[in-house]
Amino acid sequence: xxxxxxxxxxxxxxxxxxxxxxxxxxxxxxxxxxxxxxxxxxxxxxxxxxxxxxxxxxxxxxxxxxxxxxxxxxxxxxxxxxxxxxxxxxxxxxxxxxxxxxxxxxxxxxxxxxxxxxxxxxxxxxxxxxxxxxxxxxxxxxxxxxxxxxxxxxxxxxxxxxxxx
Numbered sequence: 001x002x003x004x005x006x007x008x009x010x011x012x013x014x015x016x017x018x019x020x021x022x023x024x025x026x027x028x029x030x031x032x033x034x035x036x037x038x039x040x041x042x043x044x045x046x047x048x049x050x051x052x053x054x055x056x057x058x059x060x061x062x063x064x065x066x067x068x069x070x071x072x073x074x075x076x077x078x079x080x081x082x083x084x085x086x087x088x089x090x091x092x093x094x095x096x097x098x099x100x101x102x103x104x105x106x107x108x109x110x111x112x113x114x115x116x117x118x119x120x121x122x123x124x125x126x127x128x129x130x131x132x133x134x135x136x137x138x139x140x141x142x143x144x145x146x147x148x149x150x151x152x153x154x155x156x157x158x159x160x161x162x163x164x165x
Contacts, residue, residue: 019062022046026070035138040081041115041146043070044088048111049150049157051092063089088114104154111150115143 022043029039047063067082074081095110119139126132 018046018050022066026066027073029070029074036141037145037149038142040084041118041142042149044084044114044118045111045146045150045153047085048088048092048095048114049154051089052096052107055093060086060089084118087118107154108147108151112143112147115146119143 025039025043025046032039050059063085064082067080067085068078070076070081071078091110091114092107095107098110099106119142123134123136123139126134
């Protein structure tokens, strides 16, 4: 059973804006760095919100390509960013299936859980593989800022899409 929000299909102009913005933010990571707001989480946020409105196998391939582009650009291991982006895409799809009626609060819980889980896994990986202890204060601020950004973008995107339908 499809929810009301999953029945909304994005038009070509909205698709173009999403992809342009995504590539622009992804490419600007070389110049702009911030220790309190992780751009990787912002890109995951964009994909999470996008996953609620459209499911397409071409979008999955494009997200994987964007991940490989980011890995090449920033020197990450190949596949890291693709898995990160696909995690948020599938988390958005699961959130959409579970919420049923497109509950905004349920989407917030799923996104917060995803950000918390990835931050925890990142901290454990850095500690056990490289003996690096991360500053949990910065991680907590990053999580809070990303969730606040999610609330703002989701409200804006919902009002924008509902006014264009």
